[in-house]
Amino acid sequence: MSSVADYSLPNPVSENRSGLIGKAVDRYEGPLKVTGTAPYAYEVTPPSPPAYGVMVPAAIAKGRVASVETAQAEASPGVLAVWSHLNAPRQAERGAKVHPRSTAAAKPVFDTDRVAYFGQPVAFVLADTLENATAAAGLVKIAYVEDAPEVVFHDVLDEADQPPGEEDVEIGDFHRGFAEAPVQLDQTWTTPLQNHCQMEPCATTAWWEGPRRCVVHTSVQMVKPAQHGLAETLGLDRDDVHLMTRYIGGGFGGKGQTYEDLILAALGARELGRPVKVTFTRQQMFHGTIHRPATVQRVRLGATRDGRLTALSLMTTTHCQRHGAFTEHASNFCRSLYAAPNRLTGHRLVHLDLPHAGPMRAPGEASGMLSLECAMDELAEQLGLDPVELRIRNEPEVDPETGKPFSLRQLVRCMKEGAQMFGWDRRNPRPRQTREGRWWVGMGMAAAIRGNFLLPAKASFSVDAEGVITVRQGMTDIGTGSYTVLAQIAAETMGVPLGQVRVEIGDSELPPAPGSGGQFGAATAGSAALAAGMNLRKAIAELAVGDPGSPLHGGDPAQVQFQDGGIALGNRAESLSALIARAAPEGLTVEGDSRPAADARNWSQHTYGAHFCEVAVDAASGEVRVRRMLGVFAAGRIINWKTARSQLTGGMIWGVGSALTEGNLPDPRYGSLINQDLAQYLVPVQLDIGDLDAIMLDEVDDKANPMGIKGVGELGISGAGAAVANAIYNACGVRVRDYPITPDKLI
Template sequence: MIGHAVDRVDGPLKATGRAAYAYEHWEAGRPLYGFIVGATIGKGRITRIDTEDAEGAPGVHLVMTHLNAPVQGPRDESVSFEYWRAQPELTGPDVHHYGEPVALVVAGTLEQARAAADLVEVEYSTGRGRFDFGEYEDDVYIPKVVNAGLPTDTEVGDFQAGFDNAEVKVDQHYTTPYEFSLPIEPNACLAEPRGEDLVVYVSSQIVNAARASVAATLRMNPERVHVVAPFVGGGFGSKLGIHSETILAALAARTLNRPVKVAMTRQQVFQLVGMRPISSQRVRLGAERDGRLTAIAHDVTMHTNPDIEYAEQTAATTRSLYAAPHRLTSHRLAALDLPRGTDVRAPGEAPGMLAVESAMDELADALGMDPVELRIRNEPTVDPERNVPYSDRHLVDCLREGARRFGWENRPATPASVREGRWLIGYGMSAAIRGHFQGPTAVRVRLEADGTAVVRTDMTDIGTGTYTILTQVAAEGLGLPLDRVRIELGLSDLPASWGSGGSWGATNSCTATHRACMALREKLLEAARGDARSPLHGLSPAEAVFSDGDVGIGGATETLGEIVARSHPEGLEAEGQVRYMGDEPNYSDYSINTYGAHFAEVGVDADTAEIRLRRMLGVFSVGRVFNPKTTRSQLIGGMVWGVGAALEEEAVVDPRSGAFVNRDLAGYLVPVHADITDVDAVVLDGYDDKANVLGAKGVGEVGICGAGASVVNAVFNATGVRVRDFPVTIEKVLPGLPPLDA
């Protein structure tokens, strides 16, 4: 079953509206509704807050502020990962960023809560906030480590000497803006008190983290917190941790001893969930005339929140991508009074590769060399900074296969040289790489006496197909038809996992499921071989074949249900586990990554500089594929994100208040159907035995890595205009367009 393009097993539930998301649970009966009141300044202090009119409004049960909020647990920096820490709200009068919650109004209906929220009067003493990244870009500090615990800086050889002696050089600065995840389902929560327990229906990517964070914040025993998240309407990093809607709903529910629902508005999501940090990146490439890199440096400065540090690993990908004897990478942080940075799909790789792969295109242009050939010429034999072998690297295969399929040989050799009527036509390409990660995950598989299997784990499905691929892995592992496997996900009382995120969810949960199935097979064979009533009694398990609900040895067969019913009528179960990657030797002995190559064709209107994507192709190497249909969907989704980063996505900060000016989907542009025409993703056959026993690696984020650069490079090829301040918009291209009669 693994490797088959199986339709989503949860598809009918979603298509008929029976899949319940966080705000749609009604098990608790009639809930109350909360609405968040946000600060209207970006830095300062509350001097007066008057809730009398709001408390007297129709239907209002509670107005919670820092004056009456329950005492909460503090953030504990000793907890290794941010998403497991306490996240207290309404803890004092200080305002740290625009939109920060200053009150929660709880009423009988959402309309009543929202209307009463307008009646809360807040007066502030305004402080001087640091909102403008450009103003404070040079006022930086060095973080101890960057995201994922990676080194802040690296140095190999003597970069400056290698760069100074290079025959051809590129030394450019690139800037990327604030960007947001913005899944279709806004962050939402229903909190229901049940005696000493609390049930939290929440939109969360990592159930175990949500449970730990809620418990730490409310100072509860984690066993008393029950998180429910069977379906999540997208996440892209924005739901790895919980946010203010969850904590405020939980606090209100316990205060009132009533179920309370809180959902963020789309505008609140922009101010309260966190975003990809703005970045300024300097990329320096030194090469010989034949294109071989002698020196490569990638220096990144980005914003961070003063209280909650987040250092995106933007330069980390550069460490493994291309060969060069002299190397340098660094990360620096500028503290701004803005919402904290957080993981947004492909954190680090997406903005970092946008810069580096643009610089590689600039180097190809300076050398007069084909960009594909330049990358192939700089293919390393071992990881150039860690000096360990790659586990399974097929980047060159992706480049060559992509060039063949795309028709790269038809690329205009000279920028701005090909026109179709008013349209300037250009081709661009880029490479892709992303590290593969593994985190602790447990899965329990149970065989019932009727021969059906139940797979249980707190792993989540954020729309990526977890229900489906776990069904496939369990069906193959136990030799069962798909319809005899049932998956239970997203409950904190189930075995714990690292959830969905970082492109680790599928491989972690599938590997643990596979191991549980292998353990079950051993138990079944042991029971059958030792039972004189079984046709398999005394036969060698080495020859056992599991298929279509039966197990056969030689000519003898017996159904799984018969073995279980006779030997374990109450059911038989086993648990499979995956360890943290730091405890697995392969992750220190090998450089384990996924790879890809992107190719794009754009048209640019010669009069208006309007940019249109005409077609796009990605070719990827991700090890073994669980489900080609869901894999292709994931990769295309990532590529579309790359198009957005290249051409549209940009959040703008008001330097007077720290508010995002375009905090809705009318002002913050993302690609729509009219923007995305012919996009395809192809996956090469593969199996990486160093990654895990199934040979599979994550696919959720490699699709975005480098994708934007292929579009940006295509715009240059079409127009001859090089834009380094992303996204590439009309006003940045128009002044440099060639005259129509050129």
């Protein structure tokens, strides 16, 4: 059946007759999670008692495995197998793709004796219990031939090159514009390597149903690429891998790909003929998965004396793994943020023998806004302008690089309303003026921007003889609220109470959706759900008017109303359950699909926000307390006030972490990360956060999708750390351009 593609058509979600859209609906799966009964991938009960796998990580950053001594491990209690590159089961070659339409290629484990990074799995132990496997893993003796690794980013900045296939973007003549500007700023910011620190580590439970069908429960953000990658690695048909990811304890980009746990669990289960569980440990997560790479960002701003930007440049240097191909695009966002006739943006990349860099929540913006939004604060001070006013004076009419119109841009409104709500007029523009006992007190602000886009997706809707609507989609919920917003969209579309909706997601056998990432999840999955719902409405209406037993018989199907769990035509009505039980007792199932509108690329489309922050800085110790933080965001129609607000405040808390505490320190001797647990990698906790609030403007972006919704999952972190840094400067008069702003840098 066709999808809903007419963007002007009113639809039930936009009409929102019941008021369910936008409501603070509690999390669909919340009770399961808070009572510990939601089975995460490692906790799924397999059909028979499982074996447990433990990985042995490499203890060097670069070189090769010279020998593997397994006799002691093999003799250890309960051990069932010990694998390394010497004896691992055969898998497809790296990158192999039998199915040309696979969304991922083979990713074999132990296919080489080369060690490319500290923590790379080099051996694997299977045993009857986790304890026995862990003990035996400690008995595997590995000798290495070591090469000298290059792991210190700041030592090799000169070697950085243009990332393959990329060019700098220059508009006008930046160098001339900058040289001629009456007011200039040229400063460099550095951000450290960061880690996702999901509460749930990457983990898999696997078993086989016969020799050719593999069942896995794993923790991933995208279902199809994980399913395809496993199938390609094992040489199976894609449909012979049944992959489920029902509950996920955080992703943040780090589970946008799969790791060795998935392959090893599936291989182990096949070789042992019994289910196998494999998890990364917390320490292994830091090295064995991906991280946000460090950056060096040079910002140059040229302006007139009345605060019009004439030249703007952000150049980012970053790093990725020697054999990797990831670039932290920290300069991209500023191509759409402020007007300036002369512009230069680009990236430089250096390869290191560190673990793999990859996407982490708001890749690009999260790092890049930490420089540009502080540069704007410094420029405002140079000009004697309020930082909000400086930004308003450089608000572009159209996208400053492409010239495309904005789909909808309410950045100024976010800043103005935020300033008023926060009491920004009480800020003393001169730093180091407000003292309360031992504390210097100050305020700062920053803008927020994050791109918005939609991907193709499918969903199915069913109705059964009890009138229950079931949404099915290969979508994931990484803690963001996908289950809940899909339930709301379904209830509103079908005119049934929330309690009459079931949601099934996280399964490779359901209609495919791209999953969770890039803050496209709710809009993408939701648009396909709306399409499926509209198709089910049509099918139900036609069933009713064609059924002589229905009070709606003979009516116009286009006029059928869906409300209160039933259908109506004027005063003729019946319940969904009555209709389906009588006319389609097996139930009805239809699919729907959605894709970006044909003209989607004609618009410059983003989500926006403004952060306001008040901090106190201890004059003696340099300790920073975030007293108050307010974000005002414009992100399209909000489906669920509670889950959207939680995404935004969660992002803001990440921003506080970026500003004050987070960062991994590579050890130049071993290429390891020195801090590799949650006691030493400091993510802000409840007591670190003062009065925190996120406000969402009442907004509908009718260029985004038929519902006018956009994403919020990555917007909250964009700019949040810069607002904290700017507040610190206003409080104590110290500009720190090297994140995180730890107390030693303030005293």
